[in-house]
Amino acid sequence: MSHWQALGLTPDADERGIKRAYARLLKIHRPDENPAEFQRLREAYEASLAEARWRAQADDHVVYAPSAIVTPSVMTFQRDESPTPAGSVDHLDIATSLRPPEPSLEQIRQWLVEGQDRQVMNALRVWLASEWLLPFERRQQFEHNVLDWLESAQGWSPAFFEGVCELMGWDEAQGKLPCEYWRWSPLVRRCEVHALAETVRRDLARFEEGKVHGLAAAMLFLPMTDRRRREMADSLSDLDWQRFSELAQTIEYQYPEVAQDLGLQPLSNWRDWLPPAGYPGVYLFLWLALSGVLIASLLAGPIEKVSLVSTILMPLFMLFVSWIGSKAYGVWSMVAVAVGALDVLLSRSLIPRRWYREGAGLLLLRHVLPSAVPAAFACIWSYDVLWLRWVSPILVFLGTIYFMNDALSGSRISWWGRALRALKSGVGRLPWHRLRSQGLLAVIAVAVMAVIVYVRMKVVV
Structure with missing residues (x-):
């Protein structure tokens, strides 16, 4: 393969085309990744560039001095006294490499600090197209300078960073990065x-x-x-x-x-x-508490009034009452939302700060007032049992408030939620979520209470 084929060019390519092909292939054959291919590419580039320059010099002699004959006066000699044309590669490389392109690196950095993105991009294009960066060491140092500028400057946009990466040939997906990933990652994060x-x-x-x-x-x-x-x-x-x-x-x-x-x-x-997913804890507590109040009132009353059928029907009746209560609370919530300004004003003054939570927690009209309704039912269903009439409303009201506040606490996990998780992890693979969703726990609780009442009746008789 000739040096022209290595660059993908024809033998009549000029100096500018050779440099473009070399810059394009240099991004593919990097010396740190494939030194052998880079060395072949470099040799092909130097050979092609020398031939193109010699051809251009020869054309100039033909145009301006067609009858001139090449004599030793137009030749230069190196220390080994070997003749070399006056426009050879070494001579031109030294001449063109003496000065870096303009604008200067300090000017580019200043433009970046000032946020003049367009000037910076234009300057980078000039530098990348210059012969100054043809040596790999200079190109690597230039990329490190640009990286340092990006790290120290503030205010550049992700679009500007993307443009710089495209211009410099940096591509994280292909693993073409100018530095280690730990240094590259903060720049991506800034974007x-x-x-x-x-x-x-x-x-x-x-x-x-x-x-x-x-x-x-x-x-x-x-x-x-x-x-x-x-x-x-x-x-x-x-x-x-x-x-x-x-x-x-x-x-x-x-x-x-x-x-x-x-x-x-x-x-x-x-x-x-965050809006609560529902109030399952509130409804479960009310069902258990009110069912317990009804059964306790029967147990504390005359034994003649107690029967197994009534004991079983009471909790089932409370399921229906809980369903009606949930629908009624939905209607009341719409009313409370309509008067939300008044509700917030009253709640901020009357409810403790840790429950009020700047309007995100318990509200007087929306939550506290409805909690008094089941407490009133507990008082009514206590019948003539004096101690139960005083204790049950307080317990039902405070329990409803507690579970209501727990439902409004966002992602916080309550003590009973943690206990349920511990119970799940302790019993192994039992499908507690299915039991809870299908209401089997409620049925089990009803059966347990019925057995307790039935055993008490047998003992008394």
């Missing part, structure tokens, strides 16, 4: 942080324009009163809440620098604002 910050800025600007778009970013970053944030939270859709949760988690766990770039403080208790 990701900058991109996320720009996205949040754009969403906040869209929210300021129409109050319709960018709700997740506004909910997380914009300072608001408790009433305003509560109103916004009640108006968010499921998709908005999903975006809000993803954005908050991304900033908290991956890119906390985004808040600093924006100059805004994200919502500290953002988990408390």
Whole structure:
């Protein structure tokens, strides 16, 4: 293979075409990756460049002095006294390598610091096309300089960084990096942080324009009163809440620098604002508590009133009552949302701060007042048992408040949730999620209470 074929050129290629082909192939055959191929490429480049320059010099002699005869006067001699044409490769390489191209490296760095991206890109193109960077050592040093500038400068955009990588031939996917990955990774992270910050800025600007778009970013970053944030939270859709949760988690766990770039403080208790998936703990507690009140009132009363059938029907009846109560609470919640401003005003004054949580926790009209309804039923169903009439309403009310507050606590795990997890891990492979979802636990609880009452009746008789 000739040196022209190695460069992918024809023998009539000029000096400019040879340099372009060499610069293109130099990105493929790097000396640190394939020294043998690089050496062959370098030899082919030098041979082709020498031949092209000699041919150009010969053409000049023919044009300007057609009758001239080459004499020793137009020859130069090296120390070994071997004749070499006056325009040889060594002579021209020394002449063209004396001065680096303009603008200077210091000027390029200054432009980068000042944020003049276009000037920097144009200057990089000039340097990469110059003969000054043809030696591998100079090219490597130049890439390290550019890398140092990017690390020290602030404010460049991901688009600018992508353009520099494309111009310099850096490609992480192909493993063509100018440095180790531990040094490259922070630059990529800066691009990701900058991109996320720009996205949040754009969403906040869209929210300021129409109050319709960018709700997740506004909910997380914009300072608001408790009433305003509560109103916004009640108006968010499921998709908005999903975006809000993803954005908050991304900033908290991956890119906390985004808040600093924006100059805004994200919502500290953002988990408390996430809507509850439901109130299973509240309904389960009310069913067990009210069923226990009914059965306790029967046990504390005359024995003649107690029967196995009534004992079994009471908890089943409470299942129906709990279902009716959940529907009624859904209607009441819509009413409470409509008067949310008044609810926040009263709750901020009457509910403890750790339960109120800046409007994200318990609210007086929405949560506390409905909790008094099952407490009233517990008092009524206690019949003539004096101690039960005083104890049961308090226990039912406080228990409802506790489990309601637990449901509004976002991703926090309550003590009974941790106990359930421990129970699951202790018993092994029992499908507790199926038992809970299918209501089998409720049936088991009813059967246990029925057996207790039945045994008590037998003992008395």
